[in-house]
Amino acid sequence: MANDQITLYRLQACPFCERVVRVLDEHDVDYESRFVEPMHSDRNAVARLTGKRTVPAIRDPTTGVTMSESANIVDYVEATYGDGGA
């Protein structure tokens, strides 16, 4: 596990998570998937990261960014790793 890898917290069969997976794959961004439980109360790792218990959530050590909400994450990945990004 490279230390500069993005960490993606995801839930199996969660369409919003798949949306983030797609955009990461499209831009060849390296990431580690961490799967969490359907029950929100069982998601302490996510809560510590973002202050919320929703997934998807990401942590990008390269930029120091942590965020949730798939639309935000998709925008962030495109802006940061897309053609117009850094």
Added chain:
Amino acid sequence: MNVVEFDVVELPATDHPEPGETAPEFTRPLVGEEYWADASLSEVVDDGPVALVFHGMDGSFPATYMWNEVRDREWGRRLQVVGVSVSTPYAHRRLIEDREMDYQLFSDPGAGLADDYGVAHDLDGMAGVTEHRPAVFLIDGDRTVRYAWVSREWPEFPDYDEIEAAVDDL
């Protein structure tokens, strides 16, 4: 007077990794208290020696007894302890919670590691199910096997004292 016959079931000998050999590399979902993520054996041993503990599916009594014993003996204070069974990550999460164990578990539902490690077990007669027989391998930071025990009876439990002596020699 009735005498209860009790036949211990013998398991066939297997060709498993022996001390001095390199433990087969693999990657599987590794389940912890809060989430699971793919991890390789190499990544695990990078953090130091590991006791790789194969067991029957979560919920079977040998698995429960063995994890209770390993927890009570606090092996985790001496080296990393990591389990393997065919159970899903969801079942592993429950086992970790129920047994209050501070150990991570690999999920190997296809039992592919059972062949790699010579610990296949398909004796229980559940159609289509192969799982892992109880086995313990001590593996050092170079991924070299330093101790190996694979059960030859069903059920059979590890010799915990012998393993602790082997841990002392790591």
